[in-house]
Amino acid sequence: MAETLRAGGTQALDWTYSRLMPGASIDEQRLAFGRVAELYDRARPSYPASVLDMLFDVAQLQPGAEVLDVGAGTGKGTRLLADRGLAVTALEPDPAMAAVARRNCDLYANVEIEPVAFEDWRSERRMRAVVSFQAWHWIEPEARYELAAGALQDGGWLAAIWTFPEWATTPLRDALRAAYAQAVPSLAPDFPMHPASHPTRLAGDWASDIDDCPRFTAAQVHEHRWSARYSAVEYRELLETHQDHILLAAAERARLLSAVSEVIDAAGHLELDFVTRMCLARAV
Numbered sequence: 001m002a003e004t005l006r007a008g009g010t011q012a013l014d015w016t017y018s019r020l021m022p023g024a025s026i027d028e029q030r031l032a033f034g035r036v037a038e039l040y041d042r043a044r045p046s047y048p049a050s051v052l053d054m055l056f057d058v059a060q061l062q063p064g065a066e067v068l069d070v071g072a073g074t075g076k077g078t079r080l081l082a083d084r085g086l087a088v089t090a091l092e093p094d095p096a097m098a099a100v101a102r103r104n105c106d107l108y109a110n111v112e113i114e115p116v117a118f119e120d121w122r123s124e125r126r127m128r129a130v131v132s133f134q135a136w137h138w139i140e141p142e143a144r145y146e147l148a149a150g151a152l153q154d155g156g157w158l159a160a161i162w163t164f165p166e167w168a169t170t171p172l173r174d175a176l177r178a179a180y181a182q183a184v185p186s187l188a189p190d191f192p193m194h195p196a197s198h199p200t201r202l203a204g205d206w207a208s209d210i211d212d213c214p215r216f217t218a219a220q221v222h223e224h225r226w227s228a229r230y231s232a233v234e235y236r237e238l239l240e241t242h243q244d245h246i247l248l249a250a251a252e253r254a255r256l257l258s259a260v261s262e263v264i265d266a267a268g269h270l271e272l273d274f275v276t277r278m279c280l281a282r283a284v
Contacts, residue, residue, distance in 0.1 A: 010116070029138075032243040033073065034094035041100050043076035043237040047133065049223045051161060051276050052080055055131070058220065058280055059157035061086060065128040068151050070118045071135025075101035075111075077161070081131065082108045089127075093117035119143055126153045136160035136279075137202055147220035149215035152283040156217060159280050160206070164192045166273040172263060179259035184252050191244040206279040216281040224276045232264040233274075 021229035033040055055061065063085030072078045074097055081088045088111045092098040098115040105111040114121065130148045132139070139147070142161035148158045152282050167173050176195040180187060210219035230238065235255045239245045245253060264270045 032189040034096035037096040067129040070132040079134030156209040183259040218282040220280040232261040
């Protein structure tokens, strides 16, 4: 069940930009996923149908409506939008990720994949919705809301969607925290898959951001909870698709993944709760 709430983040959406991994640029981080594009496509979860139901209800989307998918990755969200009859223009700046998205969406006549960053995209078309699955925090803070407003019809909707682990309800959290502290003590808990992190902080304070932006109004935040069970192998693969883990030195990553596997193998499996958060605002 979804609930509507005021965003509870303590940091603005430029939080990611001030939390770089040592020695890693923003471009290195947001384009790191291309190194593991096939694994990303296989290991990353999709999104609950209830999220799409609510998006369609709030934004009053009808089949044939034009939408922009920002940071499309391998097309997981793109396909969900296309399956419901929307005409989707999907932007993905990493060539390897865009290639997988193009393959995944090859049979959709209503999908166009453009290998370009949102900041560099130019078009005279105006969309009914701008949607970003798991990518809004990678768009330049100074530009993203203006770019979204410029891409939307009057009254169109912006939707930023993330899926986060809920570490507070995870029985193995303490054991996993100890594994991270021992294997990679230098890895700060700044991103969601670190078990010592506060995962939803990545989404920032949506309500405050929209209050401060004259181009948008009617801020809403909805949360959809679900869970998944992982073997050690499955969870290792999931971790290997997250940029802070991708950018670890090879020896550090191997040491961490081994330690995590030991924890999960000892327990038999990892039961992990997730929350998919959808943040909405209407263009004015």
